[in-house]
Structures are given as C-alpha cells and as structure tokens.
Amino acid sequence: MEKNNNIKKISFPHMGNYFYALKPLALLLADEVIMPPPITKKTIELGTKHSPESACIPFKYNLGNFIEALDLGANILVQSGGGCRFGYYGEVQENILKNLGYKFEFLKFVNDFSIIKISKYIKLNNPELSYFKIFKTILFSYLRVRLIDKIEAYLRMNIGFEVKNGDFERNLKLFLNELDKSKNILDLSKLKKKYLEILKNIPTKKPQNPIRVGIVGELYVLMEPFSNFNIEKELGRRGIEVHRFCSVSSILHDIFTFDSHTKSFLKHAAPYLKYHIGAHGTESVGLANKLRKQGFDGIIHVKPFGCMPEVNAMSALHRMAKEHNFPILYFSFDSQTSETGIKTRIEAFYDMLMMKKKRDTMQI
Ligand code: SF4
Known part of the structure; x- marks a missing residue:
C-alpha cells in the first residue's frame, strides 16, 4: 500500500x-x-x-x-x-x-482559518513563495468559491422550471470545466458574465408565485449532494424553488471579515433559542424562523444521524412549526438511509405544501 x-x-x-x-x-x-x-x-x-x-x-x-x-x-x-x-x-x-x-x-x-494563519502555514511549507503570490492565490480561490455559489444558487431557484430537461445541469458541467481552466481574476469575471447570461436565457416555465422552500441544517450534508441523495435536485424536479444560505462563501465571509453571524442568527431564533447550540444549529433555527416570517412555504432540515448541534436545533424547530402551523420536514442521514424513502417523503411534503398554499390563497 x-x-x-x-x-x-x-x-x-x-x-x-x-x-x-x-x-x-x-x-x-x-x-x-x-x-x-x-x-x-x-x-x-x-x-x-x-x-x-x-x-x-x-x-x-x-x-x-x-x-x-x-x-x-x-x-x-x-x-x-x-x-x-x-x-x-x-x-x-x-x-x-x-x-x-x-x-x-x-x-x-x-x-x-484566518488569512494570516493560512498564509504563514503555506509560507512555512513552501518558503520560496512570496506573500504576494500567496494572498493573490487565496483571493483567486475565494472568488472561484463565490462564483460557484452564485451559479449554483441560480440553479437551485430555477432548475425545477426548465422547459427542456437537463439544460441547467449541462451548462453547470460546462461552467465547471471552464472554471477549472481559468487562470486569473479576469477569466473569472468573463466566466461569470458568460454563464449568468447563458443560464438566464435557458427557457423556463416558472409560475408567478412558486412554492418556496428553504433548506437548513448541518453544513456537510447541506453541501454534498451525494450525502443528501441530491435532495435539492429532487425538490427542483417537483417544481419547488429551493433556497440555501449556508455555503462556503458564507463561511469564508465570516472568517475573512472576522464577523460572526451567530449573534444575528440567535436574534432571529428568538424565542425558540436563548443560547448558541454549537456548530450550525443556531443558524438552522434562526434561518428557519426568518424564512417563516418572510413567507416561505416550508423548511427542510437535514442532518447526519447523531449530529448533536442539529439534534438540539430540532426541538426548537418542532416548537416553531407547531406554534405557527409551519411545515418543516426533517431528514437524518446515515450510511443505511434509503433513497426511496426520501423520495416518498419529499413527494408527500410537496403535496401538503400545495394543498396548504391553495387553502391559504383561498382564505385571502
Ligand atoms: S457533530 Fe454534526 S456538525 Fe459536528 S461534525 Fe458531526 S455531523 Fe458535523
């Protein structure tokens, strides 16, 4: 070996x-x-x-x-x-x-994770590099991250409404291929312009008021599609506009600006949380409550089996869902999770959101 x-x-x-x-x-x-x-x-x-x-x-x-x-x-x-x-x-x-x-x-x-610490670490391992080159490369990688997040956020919100199946995904692959070859910040800005235009020109049939769902939870299962059985794609296929706010851009933004969103999420999480509950648990509750107030139709909460910060978040989410009759669907993933079970639950959740939306519209 x-x-x-x-x-x-x-x-x-x-x-x-x-x-x-x-x-x-x-x-x-x-x-x-x-x-x-x-x-x-x-x-x-x-x-x-x-x-x-x-x-x-x-x-x-x-x-x-x-x-x-x-x-x-x-x-x-x-x-x-x-x-x-x-x-x-x-x-x-x-x-x-x-x-x-x-x-x-x-x-x-x-x-x-501070830029200074990462730069020093790189310099220690590769003393021939200048700090200028190190900072430039950190910036370049960061901008690549932001571009990926921008393109993917657009896809999440629109993929469910494409007229020709596969248009968005095909272009995502082309984009990633070109991104891999990009050499500098100028290339990134050209790519951004090119692909945002391509994506916006893909024909879609999107209703005026589509079902909007926010997806919150533990960061790895949020961001790695294989681990969540491509949940965002599954939701999209059913004509749901999907919003996800946790991304590497948002995490890096906090690190690079020495900012912490935890305090602001804790405010949004009131009255369901009083204290920070670790990892991204506070964010899950704060975000869910914020999206509820913004009129989202529902929330999907995802977590790995046994993830304590997100287990803590769940009791607060249960209370919020009950008090406001707000639909929240929970998924807990482990290596034995069945894909069929996930699809069935998404299907049922979608039907429930549709019925609720119709009922709420009739009552207005
Ligand atoms: S406890 Fe939860 S947040 Fe922490 S590493 Fe495990 S799965 Fe991720």
Missing part, C-alpha cells in the same frame, strides 16, 4: 463542487492535485468500514475520499476542523489511515 514518492501530490475531500475552487490554493503546497473519484457507494463503504461506528457521516465520507485519493497516489492530505466533533476528525483519520499502512503527510487546519 506504500504510495510515497518524491512528487508532492495533494488531495482533500469532496464537498459539492468546491474542489474546483480550492485547487489553485492546494497547488501552492504540492506539485499536483489529486481529485478523489466522485463519491459513490464504494466511497461510503470504504469510509464506513474503517471508521468508528459512532462517527458522524461526514467523517466516513471524508475517510472514503482519502482512501480513494491515496490509492490514486496522493501523498499529502488536507483536513480542516473545528466547532464540534469536526475538530477531532483530522487526528483520528490520520491514525486510521496510518494504521492501514498508507504513507502520507497530513495537513490539519483546526480552528485556524
């Missing part, structure tokens, strides 16, 4: 399409970037087989990605962490992989 050689090959786990954004940054630390194969059943089987049974689902997915990347020749792995059990992922995963016989270097960024 020994995969070490002199060429530095770096890899990091998948989460949605962000691999394309973080690639330039990773290249500052290695000669080559190894993209783990797209997540499949095999990935989760590998991850689950070698993880502690009680580990959260993102831990298992990440471990599966690492094993597949190491098998492709990666010899440097990157993991971040913080907030909850996520803070221990790197330590435990490194031990598991080393016990499996893999030879690699493991870079861990735990609660350590």
